[in-house]
Amino acid sequence: MATVELKNLRKTYLTEEIIKGISLSIEEHEFVVFVGPSGCGKSTLLRMIAGLEDITSGDLLIDGQRVNDVEPGKRGLAMVFQSYALYPHMNVYKNMEFGLKLSGMPEAERRAKIENVARTLQLEPYLNHKPGQLSGGQRQRVAIGRAIVRNPKVFLFDEPLSNLDAALRGQMRVELSALHRKLGATTIYVTHDQVEAMTMADKIVVLQKGVVEQIGSPLELYHHPRNLFVARFIGSPPMNFFSAIFQGGDAAGSSVQLRDGSTLYVPVTSPGLLPGTKVTVGIRPEHVELASSGPNSGVVEVIERLGAITLVHVRMPDGEIIVVQTDGAVLTDVNSPISLTLPPRNCHLFAPDGLAFEACHRHPLAA
Amino acid sequence: MALKAKTSTRIGVTILGWGIALWLFFPIFWMILTSFKSEVQAISTPPKLFFMPTLSSYAEVFERANYWHFALNTVTVSVAATAIAIALAVPAAYSMAFMPSKRTRGTLLWMLSTRMLPPVGVLVPIYILARNTHLLDTCTGLAIVDMLTNLPIIVWMLYTFFREVPAPILEAGRMDGATRWQEMTMVLLPLALPGIASTALLSLILCWNEAFWSLNLTSSHAAPLTAFIASFSSPEGLFFGKLSAASTLAVAPILVFGWISQKQLVRGLTFGAVK
Ligand SMILES: Nc1ncnc2c1ncn2[C@@H]1O[C@H](COP(=O)(O)OP(=O)(O)OP(=O)(O)O)[C@@H](O)[C@H]1O
Ligand SMILES: [Mg+2]
Numbered sequence: 326m327a328t329v330e331l332k333n334l335r336k337t338y339l340t341e342e343i344i345k346g347i348s349l350s351i352e353e354h355e356f357v358v359f360v361g362p363s364g365c366g367k368s369t370l371l372r373m374i375a376g377l378e379d380i381t382s383g384d385l386l387i388d389g390q391r392v393n394d395v396e397p398g399k400r401g402l403a404m405v406f407q408s409y410a411l412y413p414h415m416n417v418y419k420n421m422e423f424g425l426k427l428s429g430m431p432e433a434e435r436r437a438k439i440e441n442v443a444r445t446l447q448l449e450p451y452l453n454h455k456p457g458q459l460s461g462g463q464r465q466r467v468a469i470g471r472a473i474v475r476n477p478k479v480f481l482f483d484e485p486l487s488n489l490d491a492a493l494r495g496q497m498r499v500e501l502s503a504l505h506r507k508l509g510a511t512t513i514y515v516t517h518d519q520v521e522a523m524t525m526a527d528k529i530v531v532l533q534k535g536v537v538e539q540i541g542s543p544l545e546l547y548h549h550p551r552n553l554f555v556a557r558f559i560g561s562p563p564m565n566f567f568s569a570i571f572q573g574g575d576a577a578g579s580s581v582q583l584r585d586g587s588t589l590y591v592p593v594t595s596p597g598l599l600p601g602t603k604v605t606v607g608i609r610p611e612h613v614e615l616a617s618s619g620p621n622s623g624v625v626e627v628i629e630r631l632g633a634i635t636l637v638h639v640r641m642p643d644g645e646i647i648v649v650q651t652d653g654a655v656l657t658d659v660n661s662p663i664s665l666t667l668p669p670r671n672c673h674l675f676a677p678d679g680l681a682f683e684a685c686h687r688h689p690l691a692a
Numbered sequence: 693m694a695l696k697a698k699t700s701t702r703i704g705v706t707i708l709g710w711g712i713a714l715w716l717f718f719p720i721f722w723m724i725l726t727s728f729k730s731e732v733q734a735i736s737t738p739p740k741l742f743f744m745p746t747l748s749s750y751a752e753v754f755e756r757a758n759y760w761h762f763a764l765n766t767v768t769v770s771v772a773a774t775a776i777a778i779a780l781a782v783p784a785a786y787s788m789a790f791m792p793s794k795r796t797r798g799t800l801l802w803m804l805s806t807r808m809l810p811p812v813g814v815l816v817p818i819y820i821l822a823r824n825t826h827l828l829d830t831c832t833g834l835a836i837v838d839m840l841t842n843l844p845i846i847v848w849m850l851y852t853f854f855r856e857v858p859a860p861i862l863e864a865g866r867m868d869g870a871t872r873w874q875e876m877t878m879v880l881l882p883l884a885l886p887g888i889a890s891t892a893l894l895s896l897i898l899c900w901n902e903a904f905w906s907l908n909l910t911s912s913h914a915a916p917l918t919a920f921i922a923s924f925s926s927p928e929g930l931f932f933g934k935l936s937a938a939s940t941l942a943v944a945p946i947l948v949f950g951w952i953s954q955k956q957l958v959r960g961l962t963f964g965a966v967k
Binding site for chain 2: 339375376377396397398399402403404406407408410411412413414423424427428471475
């Protein structure tokens, strides 16, 4: 098992810089997830680690060794591709055997290993099948099996579940988590699925346009997003934002004036900020509470009933929409007036440059 | 009603297909037919479709020229030129398909543009080059020229076939520890085999029928079947019976070979569709 360290990695295609200086260290056994919007460079970064893309500058260390110029096959990694990328002309057994054979492992040892992995992944009945004869889920298992048999130091996954249907994706997610616990291998996993990121990761790396926006545990990102981008990106449905005027702060909190004139005292510090500055308030839909009357009143515009929960879209007097996630059985109807309560402890404040104000108290689950 | 219309369309398409096939095949058909006529029957007007077949033209052709000598030269030159061209083109197409640079497209077009040059335009320089390197009238010399003239098309075709192979499959090979060479030979080649086979077949046919360079660069020792045919055309005026017999003998092997390998060829040409 291994550590991976990225030191100011950069990648330039022709003239365009795609990866703009990424530093990151990944511990042994850690499950790290790269998330970010499409085109932000997740796959490129993963492929740089794999050795499939050249590193323009910076250092890549695996187990403390600089591997920038080491061939992909010699880095001790295994990769699972989004498209599975099985060898179509080889059967399942041969697919898994290919890498072992190249490494010169004796036949008997290869067979024992493959049979063992095939048993774990329930692939035994299919060892003689060609990839074309398998379902999507089975192909995915073969791709994972091909990675496992090589006993790599680090597993790399590039959106491995995105070609599967929702039910199978959920099942594979659980299986992958279990597998990771069992093998304990260092894993780097690219996805744009929130649920995969939140449930599987020890550490999430949020990328945007080739730079790291934040690195942290799932709940750290959820409770303490470092900036507006992470706040908007993590969480579904996304956080609500509205503007406010900063009035002043002390060690226990900062007060802001909302558009309707009411003030909110949020437990975050605001060192050096001048009163009168325009700031952004953020609150997640699941933290807004509904009230029949009071301040912050608006009109229900859309109701999405998902069974267990209901999403209420409220149009505020200033025209902004605030989404509230509430009980599945809530009786509110479209066009009815409604009031919102914004619990200050769940509010986030963002300075004009997008950075979040430091919370006075860390969330216990995100210490 | 709809079904009826469909049936009639199908019949129409079938007839059209057969019509085109027959139209394309007619010259070969007529050549074979003429080869079994006597010289008198061959030039009779109106042309005869039914006649008493005779092998006299074949007999005379075999008597006058050593068919096997020419055939052996053709086989040697075609196979050698094709094998070398494929061997050179596979790595070239591999690198262009999977490691393209900003000049790849331009290089491909430039390679193809050399085919647009009329061969006669470079006849003198090539002739002099061949003479100075003592390659005139040798199978080696002809094979080199054939190989070079076909190389652009072969690279282009292989490039197109290789592009059909998804890059992640090769990358998976690289992750599994394959060297570039192993990646090419153990992953790419098996996947692109139908395409390579049909490219090789096309190259064989082109070399087999190549006349311009064979007539200009060979005289006797390395003369291939195209020279064999030519020897029955000009000098003594036109004897269509013998000319047809010689031509039939010349094209028969490649025709039979093409027929046998047509399954491969069709698979190669529709590679993208059945992948
Ligand atoms: N070979 C290439 N040449 C030039 N630009 C490239 C190349 N490969 C990727 N890019 C660019 O690099 C950027 C990052 O691409 P990348 O595939 O890493 O994004 P991603 O985060 O994986 O996106 P997605 O979620 O859609 O998979 C994109 O803007 C893309 O256009
Ligand atoms: Mg990607």
